[in-house]
Amino acid sequence: MRHWLLKSEPDVFGIDDLAAAPRKTTCWDGVRNYQARNFMRDEMKRGDLAFFYHSNCAEPAIVGIVSVVKEGYPDHTAFDPRDPHYDPGSDPDAPRWYMVDVKLERKLKRPITLAEMRAHADRELAGFALLRRGNRLSVLPVSDEHWRFILAME
DNA sequence: GCCAACGTTGGC
DNA sequence: GCCAACGTTGGC
Numbered sequence: 253m254r255h256w257l258l259k260s261e262p263d264v265f266g267i268d269d270l271a272a273a274p275r276k277t278t279c280w281d282g283v284r285n286y287q288a289r290n291f292m293r294d295e296m297k298r299g300d301l302a303f304f305y306h307s308n309c310a311e312p313a314i315v316g317i318v319s320v321v322k323e324g325y326p327d328h329t330a331f332d333p334r335d336p337h338y339d340p341g342s343d344p345d346a347p348r349w350y351m352v353d354v355k356l357e358r359k360l361k362r363p364i365t366l367a368e369m370r371a372h373a374d375r376e377l378a379g380f381a382l383l384r385r386g387n388r389l390s391v392l393p394v395s396d397e398h399w400r401f402i403l404a405m406e
Numbered sequence: 407g408c409c410a411a412c413g414t415t416g417g418c
Numbered sequence: 419g420c421c422a423a424c425g426t427t428g429g430c
Contacts, residue, residue: 308415386416
């Protein structure tokens with residue numbers, strides 16, 4: 253089983269939105285980056301766990317844990333001209349973008365902030381993609397060691 | 407195939 | 419709101 257991190261802007265869709273969703277489940281739509289797409293389409297498996305991360309906000313932090321409940325399938329929002337994530341280059345016969353479904357397992361007891369994690373960037377969390385300068389990937393893998401260390405911070 | 411221009415991401 | 423970093427686009 254692999255571990256991941258999923259970014260979401262709390263102003264758009266935060267951890268409490270997921271907690272309020274039917275069956276605490278949502279499709280992770282709107283990802284328009286090829287590397288992130290490949291992770292969702294090819295590598296994320298049912299039962300994998302992921303950190304739910306709040307980005308582009310006052311306190312960037314990991315705030316919860318989700319599980320993959322449905323593996324990669326075409327992101328239909330790319331087909332809808334009225335959708336903000338519409339991409340005319342993707343059509344149902346040859347989908348360009350994929351998504352997974354995730355379910356909230358639990359919120360963390362407290363947010364693990366980006367600043368806190370950065371304090372370990374040279375030691376326990378060395379190599380963690382989230383801490384790379386200029387990191388813009390919205391779906392990224394987390395090693396088992398980093399996963400365990402971050403959970404221990406909780 | 408190169409690279410400048412542009413749009414987006416995301417921390418601060 | 420600013421701006422650095424990055425991915426994408428399109429002219430050549």
